Amino acid sequence: MKLLNVKNLRISFKTSKSELLAIDGISFEVNKGEILGIVGETGSGKTITSLSIMRLLPGNAKVSGEILFNNKNLLDLSEKEMDEIRGKKISMIFQEPMTAFDPLYTIGAQFSEVLFKHERIRKEEIKRRSVEMLKLVGIPEAEKRFDQYPHEYSGGMIQRAMIALALLTNPELVIADEPTTGLDVTIQMQVLNLMKRIQRTSNLSMIFITHDLGVISKMADRIIVLYLGKILETGNVKDVIFSPFHPYTQGLVSSIPTLSTSRTGKLHSIPGNVPSLSEIKKGCRFYSRCSQRMEICKEKSPTLFEVSSGHYVACWAVEKNRNLVKMDEQ
Numbered sequence: 001m002k003l004l005n006v007k008n009l010r011i012s013f014k015t016s017k018s019e020l021l022a023i024d025g026i027s028f029e030v031n032k033g034e035i036l037g038i039v040g041e042t043g044s045g046k047t048i049t050s051l052s053i054m055r056l057l058p059g060n061a062k063v064s065g066e067i068l069f070n071n072k073n074l075l076d077l078s079e080k081e082m083d084e085i086r087g088k089k090i091s092m093i094f095q096e097p098m099t100a101f102d103p104l105y106t107i108g109a110q111f112s113e114v115l116f117k118h119e120r121i122r123k124e125e126i127k128r129r130s131v132e133m134l135k136l137v138g139i140p141e142a143e144k145r146f147d148q149y150p151h152e153y154s155g156g157m158i159q160r161a162m163i164a165l166a167l168l169t170n171p172e173l174v175i176a177d178e179p180t181t182g183l184d185v186t187i188q189m190q191v192l193n194l195m196k197r198i199q200r201t202s203n204l205s206m207i208f209i210t211h212d213l214g215v216i217s218k219m220a221d222r223i224i225v226l227y228l229g230k231i232l233e234t235g236n237v238k239d240v241i242f243s244p245f246h247p248y249t250q251g252l253v254s255s256i257p258t259l260s261t262s263r264t265g266k267l268h269s270i271p272g273n274v275p276s277l278s279e280i281k282k283g284c285r286f287y288s289r290c291s292q293r294m295e296i297c298k299e300k301s302p303t304l305f306e307v308s309s310g311h312y313v314a315c316w317a318v319e320k321n322r323n324l325v326k327m328d329e330q
């Protein structure tokens, strides 16, 4: 069952010179109890997509399309209605944990504020629920930790506290934006395992954002590969990672040593850099870096088509090769 259904989302930013189209008509859904992974290099639009769902984009952003949450378009809600959903039914784990907490207040005070705002429960109950949540995410001496300030927490601990804060109100959807950036590998694995365990036991829906395909292959059920505001490939995580069709996804996959099927031992990387949004013209957004580009790619942006059940790719070269195969078969 669909919990979130995003249709033809477009996000543009007004700058002094022009208007930049940062998300160019993407559609996706998140079902109840599933983890949708969004993977893409820096600047692909992962964070602004999440902020648009939370309705937290800055004033110079223009958003169009539909963001249906439980069949209600979040873009049509009043600020007051949205305020009741944000932090309660949809919560977000931010890329920078330190920005999620105010250094001037204790962790406990900040947990209490969120619980009080959404649930209006008694002080003792607030503390009980908060401490229970801190324990659930593996914070030792949770009672004591409740009264401490953010700077008294280590990096791994503050990340856990942020996860606890996001789960505090029993949300239906959690958006985790690079939740383990900056943590060392062992702690990263612990935090990821913890998130997955909580998600599975409470049948939570989650959007999990990262630039790391290795991480996403462990976390997600389905994934979206985002490049400069366009979905290039999407499907079940196994299909996309073990049988990628798009030249970009193939490049990403072969750059991960543990996932790579090539046994040369060499790390591949995709040549060139992601162009800036202002350099984008018509045609496929991956054109400038693509090893399989054709004339049509410069002129016309490809749309997603289904290559196998639930697995979609937007690429003229893939489409052409498949048509050739079909013609051979005839």
Ligand SMILES: Nc1ncnc2c1ncn2[C@@H]1O[C@H](COP(=O)(O)OP(=O)(O)OP(=O)(O)O)[C@@H](O)[C@H]1O
Residues within 6 Å of the ligand: 013, 020, 022, 040, 041, 042, 043, 044, 045, 046, 047, 048, 049, 058, 060, 095, 211, 277
């Ligand atoms: N307030 C803004 N004004 C103008 N452009 C913006 C604004 N916020 C974001 N952008 C642009 O939108 C694009 C997408 O940014 P976003 O932060 O979503 O990328 P990201 O995929 O989250 O990258 P990263 O992996 O670095 O976190 C970028 O080109 C960025 O410069």
Ligand SMILES: [Mg+2]
Residues within 6 Å of the ligand: 046, 047, 048, 095, 177
């Ligand atoms: Mg980001």
